Amino acid sequence: MKKTDVLVIGGSAAGFVTAATAKSNYPEKDVTIIRKEEIVMIPCGIPYVYGTSGSTDKNVLPDAGLNKLGVNIVIDEVVSVDKDSKKVKTKKGEEFEYDKLVFATGSTPAVPKWLKGTELENVFTIPKNKVYLDELMVKLKDCKKVVTVGAGFIGIEMSDELNKIGKEVTVVEMLPHILGLAFDEELAVEAEEILTSRGVKLVTGVGVKEILGDAKVKGVMLNNGDIIDADAVVLSMGYRPNVKLAEDTGVAINERGFIVADQFRRTNIEDIFAVGDCSEKRDFITGKLSGIMLASTACAEARVAGMNLYGLSSVKTFPGTIGIYSTAIGETAFGAAGLTEKQAENKGFEVVTGSFTGMDRHPGNFEDAHKQMVKLIVSKDSGIILGGEVIGGKTAGELINVIGFIIQNRMTIADLLVAQIGTQPMLTASPAAYPLIKAAEMAAKKLK
Amino acid sequence: MKKTDVLVIGGSAAGFVTAATAKSNYPEKDVTIIRKEEIVMIPCGIPYVYGTSGSTDKNVLPDAGLNKLGVNIVIDEVVSVDKDSKKVKTKKGEEFEYDKLVFATGSTPAVPKWLKGTELENVFTIPKNKVYLDELMVKLKDCKKVVTVGAGFIGIEMSDELNKIGKEVTVVEMLPHILGLAFDEELAVEAEEILTSRGVKLVTGVGVKEILGDAKVKGVMLNNGDIIDADAVVLSMGYRPNVKLAEDTGVAINERGFIVADQFRRTNIEDIFAVGDCSEKRDFITGKLSGIMLASTACAEARVAGMNLYGLSSVKTFPGTIGIYSTAIGETAFGAAGLTEKQAENKGFEVVTGSFTGMDRHPGNFEDAHKQMVKLIVSKDSGIILGGEVIGGKTAGELINVIGFIIQNRMTIADLLVAQIGTQPMLTASPAAYPLIKAAEMAAKKLK
Ligand SMILES: Cc1cc2nc3c(=O)[nH]c(=O)nc-3n(C[C@H](O)[C@H](O)[C@H](O)COP(=O)(O)OP(=O)(O)OC[C@H]3O[C@@H](n4cnc5c(N)ncnc54)[C@H](O)[C@@H]3O)c2cc1C
Numbered sequence: 001m002k003k004t005d006v007l008v009i010g011g012s013a014a015g016f017v018t019a020a021t022a023k024s025n026y027p028e029k030d031v032t033i034i035r036k037e038e039i040v041m042i043p044c045g046i047p048y049v050y051g052t053s054g055s056t057d058k059n060v061l062p063d064a065g066l067n068k069l070g071v072n073i074v075i076d077e078v079v080s081v082d083k084d085s086k087k088v089k090t091k092k093g094e095e096f097e098y099d100k101l102v103f104a105t106g107s108t109p110a111v112p113k114w115l116k117g118t119e120l121e122n123v124f125t126i127p128k129n130k131v132y133l134d135e136l137m138v139k140l141k142d143c144k145k146v147v148t149v150g151a152g153f154i155g156i157e158m159s160d161e162l163n164k165i166g167k168e169v170t171v172v173e174m175l176p177h178i179l180g181l182a183f184d185e186e187l188a189v190e191a192e193e194i195l196t197s198r199g200v201k202l203v204t205g206v207g208v209k210e211i212l213g214d215a216k217v218k219g220v221m222l223n224n225g226d227i228i229d230a231d232a233v234v235l236s237m238g239y240r241p242n243v244k245l246a247e248d249t250g251v252a253i254n255e256r257g258f259i260v261a262d263q264f265r266r267t268n269i270e271d272i273f274a275v276g277d278c279s280e281k282r283d284f285i286t287g288k289l290s291g292i293m294l295a296s297t298a299c300a301e302a303r304v305a306g307m308n309l310y311g312l313s314s315v316k317t318f319p320g321t322i323g324i325y326s327t328a329i330g331e332t333a334f335g336a337a338g339l340t341e342k343q344a345e346n347k348g349f350e351v352v353t354g355s356f357t358g359m360d361r362h363p364g365n366f367e368d369a370h371k372q373m374v375k376l377i378v379s380k381d382s383g384i385i386l387g388g389e390v391i392g393g394k395t396a397g398e399l400i401n402v403i404g405f406i407i408q409n410r411m412t413i414a415d416l417l418v419a420q421i422g423t424q425p426m427l428t429a430s431p432a433a434y435p436l437i438k439a440a441e442m443a444a445k446k447l448k
Numbered sequence: 449m450k451k452t453d454v455l456v457i458g459g460s461a462a463g464f465v466t467a468a469t470a471k472s473n474y475p476e477k478d479v480t481i482i483r484k485e486e487i488v489m490i491p492c493g494i495p496y497v498y499g500t501s502g503s504t505d506k507n508v509l510p511d512a513g514l515n516k517l518g519v520n521i522v523i524d525e526v527v528s529v530d531k532d533s534k535k536v537k538t539k540k541g542e543e544f545e546y547d548k549l550v551f552a553t554g555s556t557p558a559v560p561k562w563l564k565g566t567e568l569e570n571v572f573t574i575p576k577n578k579v580y581l582d583e584l585m586v587k588l589k590d591c592k593k594v595v596t597v598g599a600g601f602i603g604i605e606m607s608d609e610l611n612k613i614g615k616e617v618t619v620v621e622m623l624p625h626i627l628g629l630a631f632d633e634e635l636a637v638e639a640e641e642i643l644t645s646r647g648v649k650l651v652t653g654v655g656v657k658e659i660l661g662d663a664k665v666k667g668v669m670l671n672n673g674d675i676i677d678a679d680a681v682v683l684s685m686g687y688r689p690n691v692k693l694a695e696d697t698g699v700a701i702n703e704r705g706f707i708v709a710d711q712f713r714r715t716n717i718e719d720i721f722a723v724g725d726c727s728e729k730r731d732f733i734t735g736k737l738s739g740i741m742l743a744s745t746a747c748a749e750a751r752v753a754g755m756n757l758y759g760l761s762s763v764k765t766f767p768g769t770i771g772i773y774s775t776a777i778g779e780t781a782f783g784a785a786g787l788t789e790k791q792a793e794n795k796g797f798e799v800v801t802g803s804f805t806g807m808d809r810h811p812g813n814f815e816d817a818h819k820q821m822v823k824l825i826v827s828k829d830s831g832i833i834l835g836g837e838v839i840g841g842k843t844a845g846e847l848i849n850v851i852g853f854i855i856q857n858r859m860t861i862a863d864l865l866v867a868q869i870g871t872q873p874m875l876t877a878s879p880a881a882y883p884l885i886k887a888a889e890m891a892a893k894k895l896k
């Protein structure tokens with residue numbers, strides 16, 4: 001029997017940050033991570049393993065930071081938790097006694113039961129598991145035609161990378177447009193144009209009916225009867241929270257399948273916390289349950305849990321989930337924060353929007369200048385910004401964080417109209433036509 | 449005698465944005481700009497004319513936007529204003545009657561009276577004037593050795609550009625470090641290393657005593673007696689607000705030489721406003737008069753004036769100046785917002801700071817990954833963030849705007865510790881080690 005003060009189950013984004021935060025806030029406490037993986041992948045970097053970086057060895061989340069802090073790392077799997085005696089058992093037969101327990105068990109790829117053929121050879125998912133990803137790399141070598149099912153960020157990133165290394169890639173998406181959960185139509189269409197101009201084929205507005213083949217995959221049949229030939233199929237149809245262990249422990253699970261967790265990330269059971277993809281999300285704006293899984297959210301929740309383990313802070317609470325997404329296709333970056341126009345309307349807001357397209361350098365004739373488009377989604381009654389979407393050069397990845405902070409601070413259009421923005425020719429759009437501010441002006445007109 | 453509702457004197461950043469804002473908020477009003485220049489330069493782009501873009505023709509602020517809105521543009525100079533009859537006279541002998549008048553007369557390079565030799569041939573300043581800048585371009589052709597006096601952003605950008613086209617450039621700066629008004633020492637030192645590694649020579653901590661030469665410049669003598677040979681000298685010793693016309697009109701001027709202007713940018717005289725470099729700045733944090741001149745500030749003031757010309761809005765007021773600077777030296781970008789550590793201390797704050805250095809991509813081994821360093825300056829009593837400094841790749845230009853919004857919202861370290869940040873491998877630092885949040889953690893430790 002081993003003893004530890006803080007026991008974190010899972011060692012990816014959420015587990016890593018919880019342990020690091022706990023140890024630096026409570027240096028006198030023993031902090032232990034138990035995780036399955038010998039080597040942890042940087043989850044968000046996984047797609048880039050296949051084209052850009054070429055190897056999972058270049059995508060490792062290093063243990064050095066945790067070691068330096070003095071966090072104990074145990075490679076094992078927790079198989080049961082006894083919440084009364086506060087003990088866990090592992091697959092290797094170890095027992096650990098804890099004072100505080102944190103579920104950071106994450107998520108695994110969703111494979112829908114209704115979909116036939118998912119058991120065929122060369123049907124893959126994208127888990128966060130080095131061994132699987134290495135095998136996938138080897139098996140893809142002999143494949144020419146790849147079909148990706150699902151056009152969220154992960155499906156798109158994976159498809160673009162496979163296209164880069166010469167595969168013939170077709171993406172199938174049931175929604176009318178790719179990236180449909182993050183972007184309104186007019187921006188999604190731009191992403192589609194760039195992707196197809198790079199050689200990726202898109203089939204949108206139609207779902208997959210069945211994966212075809214005998215032992216090995218041969219193709220994909222769509223709901224409209226069309227068949228697409230394929231040597232490999234990559235399923236990118238979302239992720240499911242890993243909550244079985246928590247459930248068995250007696251921890252409450254919400255109706256969307258996540259571990260219930262409050263603003264301090266406490267579960268319903270004393271001394272048990274939950275963070276990251278496995279834990280409950282509530283939308284920052286609507287307060288409703290949400291299913292967003294993002295490393296950024298996971299890490300923020302992890303910091304909150306890590307700081308509140310021994311003694312609560314009323315200023316260090318988690319205020320609700322804001323989806324802040326970004327991705328890059330070649331030199332073009334896409335970002336989204338908060339609600340899209342469509343989502344905001346569906347959730348009951350009366351909204352106005354403002355959009356503006358300019359250049360991300362000034363003058364716009366600089367060699368690395370890129371078109372920059374900003375759309376703001378605004379609550380009509382208050383002028384509060386509910387969401388934003390950006391297309392631009394690579395700086396759009398931080399520009400969407402500007403919008404993230406605008407939303408987190410519940411700023412209004414009036415606040416933006418008087419805001420000061422740093423600008424520099426080589427780095428940003430012009431101060432006289434900064435798309436974020438111009439978009440606010442467009443929205444302001446409609447608010448009049 | 450011509451009549452206009454809104455008359456804006458000056459057609460650069462502040463004048464442009466005031467006129468555009470006025471016309472779009474009050475489309476029924478006649479809006480007129482009177483400006484000296486036939487062709488307006490993008491002020492911030494001026495240094496890049498000499499190396500990167502090669503011509504002032506590529507650095508033009510176009511009139512198209514104003515024309516489209518229906519703003520009248522008059523190329524002339526206002527020589528007098530009669531505030532009682534509400535009329536102005538121009539150099540070309542025209543008269544205009546106005547209802548609202550806006551001073552956007554900007555600033556011109558400061559040439560200190562005590563400095564001997566400034567009248568010599570090949571001693572230059574950097575005004576925002578195409579004709580002068582074109583002449584400078586021609587004259588520089590025959591110069592090999594250039595001395596820049598003053599190592600603020602403009603002096604540094606100009607020096608780096610001249611170095612790029614093969615000049616031997618030496619920068620002389622009286623302060624111990626370059627960029628000393630925006631950066632604390634540890635960050636300024638990094639900028640110095642990059643600049644010198646590119647071939648620019650730096651002489652810091654010693655002032656210029658005299659510019660040497662007969663008719664033409666031959667060198668520069670420093671306060672320590674050293675002489676630096678020069679075929680040309682570029683003075684970049686700050687800018688002075690153009691307030692003579694306002695003063696003659698009877699408009700109040702503050703003790704730092706700027707036109708007094710309130711939160712709506714109204715001067716002491718009914719129906720006369722002032723915006724941009726010519727107008728009063730008050731520090732957002734301290735409320736004290738400041739001398740900061742930035743296009744970003746100018747444009748924010750201009751929007752405020754433009755919106756409040758006919759009827760005041762209590763939510764569209766100017767809350768005080770935050771210096772948000774950025775610049776690039778090669779692939780490295782530098783940004784600063786709010787107060788430096790030194791400035792905060794000098795102004796009476798007890799501060800703690802937090803710094804963190806990471807990479808701006810994750811994994812950090814991506815080809816275009818760049819070191820990213822963030823420093824936060826925090827008020828000890830409240831945890832409110834007073835300032836921030838960033839070094840990184842080109843995304844640092846928007847990252848400093850994230851910090852700008854943090855300051856504008858008076859966010860605290862606790863707010864940052866729970867904040868959600870969008871992250872993506874190709875676009876940003878890792879969510880588990882995002883330097884802005886890690887820097888906040890470092891500061892939090894010291895606040896305990
Ligand atoms: C391909 C891909 C790309 C992505 N890109 C982005 C992006 O660009 N930006 C972004 O914000 N998000 C992105 N995400 C989402 C992000 O990766 C997740 O939100 C993040 O990984 C969540 O971290 P987590 O620690 O909660 O869960 P996970 O990463 O799923 O980790 C869970 C961990 O718990 C371990 N575990 C589970 N059960 C046990 C047990 N019983 N005993 C021991 N260990 C256990 C697992 O082995 C694993 O180590 C991406 C995801 C994927 C898959």
Ligand SMILES: Cc1cc2nc3c(=O)[nH]c(=O)nc-3n(C[C@H](O)[C@H](O)[C@H](O)COP(=O)(O)OP(=O)(O)OC[C@H]3O[C@@H](n4cnc5c(N)ncnc54)[C@H](O)[C@@H]3O)c2cc1C
Binds near residue numbers: 524
């Ligand atoms: C080389 C350089 C680089 C810079 N880089 C940056 C940067 O990267 N980022 C940043 O934020 N800021 C930067 N700045 C500062 C920025 O350019 C100024 O803050 C900005 O130009 C201020 O705009 P303004 O309209 O107030 O004044 P100005 O640009 O000075 O324009 C004043 C205008 O008024 C006209 N005028 C004056 N008197 C009269 C009259 N009597 N009749 C008619 N017209 C008149 C002038 O001719 C001129 O058109 C830089 C400045 C320079 C010089």
